Amino acid sequence: MPITAKKELTEWLARCATGDRAAFSRLYDATSAKLYGVIIRIVRDRARSDDLLQEVYLRIWQRSGSFNPDRASPITWMATIARNAAIDEVRKSARQYHTVDIDVSDVPDATPRADAVIEQSEAWQRLEGCLETLEQDHRSVVKQAYLEGLSREEISTRMKMPVGTVKTWLHRSLKRLKECLAG
Amino acid sequence: MSGGEEKDMLAAEYVVGTLDSAEREAVDARRAQDAELNAAIEAWESRLSAWLTEYEPVAPPPHLRAAIAKRINLSQTVAQQPRDEPGRLQRSLNRWRTAALTGYAIAASLLAFVIFREAPAAPEDHFVAVFQNDDKQPAFIMSIDLESREVIVRPVTAEPAQGKTYQLWIASDQLGGKPRSLGLIGDATKPTRKTLPYDSELLVAATFGISIEPEGGSPTGTPTGKAIHGRLIPTNE
Numbered sequence: 001m002p003i004t005a006k007k008e009l010t011e012w013l014a015r016c017a018t019g020d021r022a023a024f025s026r027l028y029d030a031t032s033a034k035l036y037g038v039i040i041r042i043v044r045d046r047a048r049s050d051d052l053l054q055e056v057y058l059r060i061w062q063r064s065g066s067f068n069p070d071r072a073s074p075i076t077w078m079a080t081i082a083r084n085a086a087i088d089e090v091r092k093s094a095r096q097y098h099t100v101d102i103d104v105s106d107v108p109d110a111t112p113r114a115d116a117v118i119e120q121s122e123a124w125q126r127l128e129g130c131l132e133t134l135e136q137d138h139r140s141v142v143k144q145a146y147l148e149g150l151s152r153e154e155i156s157t158r159m160k161m162p163v164g165t166v167k168t169w170l171h172r173s174l175k176r177l178k179e180c181l182a183g
Numbered sequence: 184m185s186g187g188e189e190k191d192m193l194a195a196e197y198v199v200g201t202l203d204s205a206e207r208e209a210v211d212a213r214r215a216q217d218a219e220l221n222a223a224i225e226a227w228e229s230r231l232s233a234w235l236t237e238y239e240p241v242a243p244p245p246h247l248r249a250a251i252a253k254r255i256n257l258s259q260t261v262a263q264q265p266r267d268e269p270g271r272l273q274r275s276l277n278r279w280r281t282a283a284l285t286g287y288a289i290a291a292s293l294l295a296f297v298i299f300r301e302a303p304a305a306p307e308d309h310f311v312a313v314f315q316n317d318d319k320q321p322a323f324i325m326s327i328d329l330e331s332r333e334v335i336v337r338p339v340t341a342e343p344a345q346g347k348t349y350q351l352w353i354a355s356d357q358l359g360g361k362p363r364s365l366g367l368i369g370d371a372t373k374p375t376r377k378t379l380p381y382d383s384e385l386l387v388a389a390t391f392g393i394s395i396e397p398e399g400g401s402p403t404g405t406p407t408g409k410a411i412h413g414r415l416i417p418t419n420e
Contacts, residue, residue, distance in 0.1 A: 024255055028248060033240035040241050042200075053243055057251045072229065079235045080228055083200070091204040124233035142199070146234055149200040166201075174195040181230055 009074035010067075017065035024061060031075060032057075035082040042086035042149040052089055056082045087149040130180035134173050142173050187219075194223035198231060257388045314393050323349075323368075323393055329383035336368055336375045336393075343371040350396045352406060353381070355389040362392065367400050 009030065015023035035056060040049045059081055067077055131139050141158055144150060155170070156163040196202050197210045214221040314323040322341040327334045336351060349368040354360060358381075368375045379386060394406040401407050 021252070021255060025248075025252065028251065032248070033242050034238065036243040037238045037241040038235070041238060050244060050247055053247055054251050054254060058254050061255050071225070072232070076228075076232045076235060079238070080232070083235075087200040088204070088207060091202075091207060121233060121236065124236060127231065127233045143234060145201055146199050146231055147237060151203065152201050155201065167196075170196065170199070170201060171192045174192065174199070178191075178195070178230065 006073055006075075010069045013060075013064045013067045013074055013077075016061055017067075027060075028057060031078055034075065035078060038079050038082045039086045041147065042083065043089055048089065048093075049086075052085055053082075056085050059085070083149070090149055091151065126181065127177075130177050133180050134176060138169070138173050142170075142177070145170075190217075190220055191223050194220060195227050197224055198227035254384065257384065314391075325391065327379075327386065329386060332379045332381070332383065332386065334365075334377050334379060336377075338368075338371050338373075341371050344395060346398055347395050348398050348400060350394050350400050350406070351377070352392045352394065353379075353386075353389050354392070355381075355385050357385050357388075362405055364400065364404065365391075367396075368393070 009027065012023040012027040012030075016027060032053065036049065036053055039052050039056065040046070043049045043052060060078055063081070067074065071077075072080070131143060134142065137159070141150075141155060144158070145155055150158070152163055152166045152170075155161075155166050159166065159169070161169065193202075193210065197207065202210065210220070210224075214224060314325065323336050323338055325334055325336045341349065349371055351365040351368055352362040353365050354362045365379060366377060381389070392406065394401070396407060
């Protein structure tokens with residue numbers, strides 16, 4: 001993401017809420033690559049990602065008045081909207097076309113680049129530290145599920161685990177993560 | 184598993200993204216009423232948000248910038264309507280007149296013209312339109328939920344007329360500018376609900392009208408009959 005100060009993004013969002021199109025353009029220029037990156041990683045289809053990016057920015061424009069800077073950073077708030085829209089999109093299409101094949105070799109590795117690790121925040125290090133407390137085989141899948149919006153079926157394929165067991169496994173992993181983060 | 188824990192796991196799976204489409208929809212609907220669930224979702228969003236930094240930026244195709252700006256402008260027209268009412272109203276009026284005259288109608292024939300204005304305290308996808316008869320009380324008030332595309336037309340001072348019926352119309356550039364019937368308002372003493380077959384992008388920029396027609400509706404497919412035009416009432420003042 002381009003290094004645009006949190007303060008500026010917050011200001012632009014506030015101005016969007018008053019109908020300021022110039023502020024919206026700046027917001028788009030500063031954040032669209034990040035949000036497109038979120039969408040395309042989950043949706044994995046250019047045309048659908050293009051449509052979805054438009055939907056997401058329209059939503060951001062319409063909801064800008066409800067952004068609360070005390071609760072989340074602007075980019076987290078926007079990326080969350082993009083992520084939710086992308087997950088909704090892939091879940092819906094999975095229901096329509098039951099044969100969405102996932103080629104595991106196409107999926108980017110969830111392991112962060114070494115240089116990225118250095119730049120990562122304290123919150124990220126804490127989260128990664130807690131992820132380390134999960135069983136080794138399980139770590140990468142929890143994170144991949146989050147980053148790529150995997151369904152239980154997709155997790156079951158990756159884990160070579162029956163779908164019925166995925167839920168139990170997921171809950172156990174997430175609970176452990178939560179406890180660790182609270183500690 | 185306790186109820187609270189179950190809720191927390193539902194929130195967690197919602198945030199991770201593993202729920203199926205129906206489950207996600209159910210959570211979306213439920214969180215508006217369930218403050219505890221909503222708080223659990225926000226807590227999970229916050230817990231895992233550090234991973235958002237791992238999404239690599241990908242430059243979107245350049246043409247999307249203009250496409251999005253265009254859509255924003257459409258909704259902008261709606262949100263910023265108050266200062267441009269007379270011009271827009273005149274354009275709407277002309278459009279309806281032209282459409283009616285180019286049809287079979289002898290006289291242009293609308294009871295009311297409206298433009299959507301956002302109601303201040305309403306959720307973002309809800310709009311209210313007022314159909315006004317001369318300078319008197321509103322004849323009808325229409326509310327619309329863009330998400331579900333449902334409209335509710337409520338009569339205010341409108342009364343059933345002998346042998347006549349009210350008919351609801353929509354005009355949009357995307358539909359060729361000519362008014363299209365949205366059906367009859369069967370009983371002018373009760374609210375009428377309709378689900379519209381158009382997408383929210385079209386609806387948000389459309390003009391709506393109500394005309395008085397012979398029983399059974401306009402025989403020509405365009406508004407006919409007595410022409411009365413209305414004006415906008417700000418809903419946030």
